[in-house]
Amino acid sequence: MTEPGLIELDPSVPSPVGTLTDRLFDALQRAIVEGEMPQGSKISEPELARRHGVSRGSLREAIARLEACKLVERKPNLGARVVELSAEQLIEIFQLREALEGMAARLAAEAMSDAEIDALGALLEQHGQQIEQEQGQAYFQKQGDLDFHFRIVQGSKNRQLIELLCEDLYHLLRMYRVQFGMRSKRSRQAFEEHQYLLSALRSRDPEMAELVMRQHVRSSRRNLEQALT
Amino acid sequence: MTEPGLIELDPSVPSPVGTLTDRLFDALQRAIVEGEMPQGSKISEPELARRHGVSRGSLREAIARLEACKLVERKPNLGARVVELSAEQLIEIFQLREALEGMAARLAAEAMSDAEIDALGALLEQHGQQIEQEQGQAYFQKQGDLDFHFRIVQGSKNRQLIELLCEDLYHLLRMYRVQFGMRSKRSRQAFEEHQYLLSALRSRDPEMAELVMRQHVRSSRRNLEQALT
């Protein structure tokens, strides 16, 4: 009954965007990050495939991508397991971040447009108000922290950096945050450091931007190391 | 006729180590890096599967891993292509290296054992002799350069760094080297810089090690930028 040249847009079925494997990957990534699939739990391909109503082939491709993101580990003939998060690995990731985001800040100081920097300033102002009003809401702060770092990385305009941090590492980080229930009390100090970084960007000072960002990430790491021992 | 408890080791059939997808991945990775599959060339799944004598399912899993390594790009319903290498991307990769290997050197200055540092010194001595004798053989030098950097990264003892650099980025780098036919004339200077780094490691000076490594990578990048314009 549908006109052959017309496209049906049914809002109740939210456009099946992308391939089936893509959607599976997104769903599983979210499930793992949110902790719905516990750390170290075994992944049974037949069961998962049945629960999601797809075939094992598609599922296996999605799992392969998850493996590339370091969210699952697979051993030949033994199957896949959700990664086990250790304090050591978290430290290692923060060392990575110190190097990568430091470089991102350095590049951003030259590559970001004035408009982007202004938008970043607006975001920070908003964060400041949130801190004033609801000091208990550490969750939003954490999300805001990631937003801030996200924009710096985007501002570097370095595609390698962007993909590496935004499509792999940040998901891992969110997973740690959710599962360790991390809600640090340095939100005020972090907010100040963010403002220092904004100043460095406004001054178009790459050296200073990198220095501040590295110090910022390093402080977070030290704070973690203390909390984890 | 074979003893049930004995394992047959037939040298003519070089031990089918790992899964079929693993071997396919290795073979394709090599083929792409060596340039046997030209940049930007389309990958026809049926044809490749037939040429390697495997099914499309296994091949697709291997391709998915190659995509994670940034060696191929895939668009839904359009298929996979070998990546196109651009000068801009190469620059971006060197910016990544500056940050990552700088951090690796910093960590290595504290984490490497004395024995590892001594072995590194021996390797450098060997490189020095090669430079004296056969100055035309830039190929071995390049391989040697990668060996050197490889050991530093291993020495950082940071698993995230090691996997990221040694299992993904260095393959991309080798691809650029092979396909751009890069044989720089800074091998003597690079050799000197390697020796400075060794000194910093021997002194157990993380700050200095990072500084020297970053300067080293930055010099390579500048040299490239000049050669590519």
Added chain:
DNA sequence: TTTGCATGAGGTGTTGACACTTTGCTTGCG
């Protein structure tokens, strides 16, 4: 001649089934 649509071939996305490996349990022997 040019534009537009239909049609076919090739290729990708997805599926269900088969073969081999691992694992836990059972069974028989020391």
Added chain:
DNA sequence: CGCAAGCAAAGTGTCAACACCTCATGCAAA
């Protein structure tokens, strides 16, 4: 009673076939 060999069930690795999409070729109409 303990232990090793073997057996069965579940799970992974691999394959061949089906469904849908894309692109190119050719035909028809303006």
